[in-house]
Each structure stands twice: as structure tokens, then as C-alpha cells.
Amino acid sequence: MARERYGAGRRWSLVVALVAVLAALPALIGALPASDSRVSAADLRAAVLASADVPFSGYAESAGGLALPVSDQLTSLADLFSDRTTMRVWWRSAISNRVDVVTATGETDVHRDSEGSWTWEYESNRVTRTEAAPLALPAPPDLLPPTLGRRLLSEAADDELSRIDPIRIAGRDALGLRLVPSASASSVSRVDLWADAATGLPLKIRVFAKGAGAPALDTRFLDLDLSAPSREVTAFTPPPGATFIRDPQNEVIDEANRRLRPVSLPHTLVGLDRRSIEGAPGAIILYGRGVTLLAVVPVPPRLAGSLRQAAQSSPSAVADALGIRLAAGPVGIMVVGAPGEQAYVLTGTVTLDALETAARALPELRRGG
Secondary structure, eight states: OHHHHHHHHHHHHHHHHHHHHOOOOOOOOOSSOOOOOOOOHHHHHHHHHGGGGOOEEEEEEEEEOOOOOOOGGGHHHHHHHHSEEEEEEEEEETTEEEEEEEETTEEEEEEEETTEEEEEETTTTEEEEEEOOSSOOOOGGGGSHHHHHHHHHTTOOGGGEEEEEEEEETTEEEEEEEEOOOOTTBSEEEEEEEEETTTOOEEEEEEEETTOSSOSEEEEEEEEEOSOOOHHHHOOOOOTTOEEEEOTHHHHHHHHHHHOOOOOOOSEETTEEEEOOTTOOTTOEEEEETTEEEEEEEEOHHHHHHHHHHHTTSTTOEEOSSEEEEEETTEEEEEEOOTTSOEEEEEESBOHHHHHHHHHTSHHHHHHO
16 A cells, blocks of 8 residues: 555656646735836846846745645645745855755755755754756745746746836835736736845745636745855755655656657647757657646556546546546646546646647547547
């Protein structure tokens, strides 16, 4: 039975990794009014993207409302997107930083270096080493406003951007920027971002799904210091007596390369163009741009059956002759294909209607329709 649960965890690991290929709180506004600037939306985006070298330290908090269908082996990942996460961060650069995640039950520290990351669970004195990889499961540092903000704006077009009112965050003036995806298939209605007026560093982000009043993801700084932390703070040496393990998450990609059979897929689905992604198995096909992404994966019939069973545990799942689909905030997941036929998993930040339309365009379903 333990082996069965582990296998299910690895199967959903792949699905959640695809979501990664693609992450409501009261407003925290300072007592003083924020100063605005005449900088254009395009120039503010450029300032955000140029802030990668800005060092900082402080406290940040994220809150999510994404009820992802994961197994017991991935509860920490599910918590990351569905609960409130408090983080203490020291950031020298993308390859020299430390993020301490503080919860009611303990503390977990993540130290990143040029070759990967160390994760130390304080209470159990367990150390996990994760090697750097182009494609990996999300971790707390990925939800910090600077890293998330630059990722969300990296492919935004000028006509998708507009300025919104400034606010004060962590005692600093923050300029507002709104991203409204142009793709009709997108399940994201808007992304609101506020960046430090002096450095362009993102300080607060809210991601909204279509039809939702509360944000699916809300991350912000509570306190911020823009001086560079020392190297001694971000470096990590395993403490005496610690239990050491290697993170098996990278094996998910290797397993996918072995087990997934590439198939011929269209160059465009639901108006989204096909693209490549470094580090992804050849059978995983990605479509879209910016915050609107759709991943399509052909899977063996036995694996598809296990995924259907796991998806059915979600109260929001919709099952019909085409397959089973569900939404967690702006993230949609669908398993398509009848037993004995070529099956697919589709997932990304697209609507359930877009998932259905995309599914009907897949090769096996076209022949059957």
C-alpha cells in the first residue's frame, strides 16, 4: 500500500510540475499617502525586469486559494498554494539567498547556491539537497514578490499593461501596474503588481482568476531592507547529526522521459502557439505566452486511469464522455481519452471551456469524433 501511495504521488508530481511550467488578504497600506510617478506602464515593466540584481532582506507573506489535487507526498506543495506562508528572506542574488518559512508547527530554511538548494527542517534536523534543474516543482522562494513578479511580466506585451494607483508597502512608495492577458483562452483576468518606485523591485502581487472577487494568489512584503545581506547569512553547512537525503523530485522528469511517448500535436491550440521549454521531457508540449500557458502530455492508459481516479477526489471535478476536468483558481486540469485510447493530460492557466476545446483538437479524439 505504501508503494501504491508513493506511485500516486509521483504521478501527481508530474501534473503539478506542469502547473509550475507555468503559483484574499486585507490591504497593507502605509499611513502616509504614496507618491506616484509619470513613468509609463512599459517603462515600469522594464524597471521590474531590471531589478534582478537588487539585493534585499525582510519579511514577506503569501496567501493562496488553489486547492490542487495532490497526494500525501506533496502536501507541502499544496499548502504553498492554498495557505498563508510567512517568509523571512535574505537575498544577495538568484544563486545566493536564504528563505526561512515559519509556520505554527516549525521552521524550514531554504538556502540556494549556484548548484541547487539546501532545505533544512529545523525540528527534525533533516537536510535535503536539491540539484538545480531548468524545470522543478515550486518552492517558497518562487512566491516572493520579486521572483514571481519578474516571471509574470517576462513575456507581457505593451498592450496588455496599464498603470494603476500607487500604494505604500513596507514603508516604501510602490508604483502600480496591471497586466490583463489578451488571450481569450486565459483563465487569469488580471495581475496587479506594485513595484518599488526607486528600484523597480516588486513589493506586492495579486493574481485574479476570471469570475473571482478574491485573488487566487496574494504575495507581499511586510518589512523590507534594501541593503545587501552578508554571504555568511545565505551560506549553509549541514548541522552536526542532521539526517541527509537527496530530493527525488528531479527523478520525475527522468521518469517522464522514459515513460511518455511523443505524439504529433497541432502547432496551435485554442489560439495559443506552440513553444519549447528547457528541461521538459520531449513528450510534454507547451502552448501560450506570459501568464497564459497550456501544457499537453500524452500518457499511457494505465497512468491515465490513476490520474482520473485522483482527480475524482476533488469536489469541483466535472466528468463527461470527453474526460474529467477541474479548476483550482486560474489553474485548469483535464484528463481526456477513453480506456484503450491515447490519453492526454492538459493543464495550465486556461479556462475549462478552453481545455475542452483543446481536447477535441487532439489527434485520437479527432479520429474518434
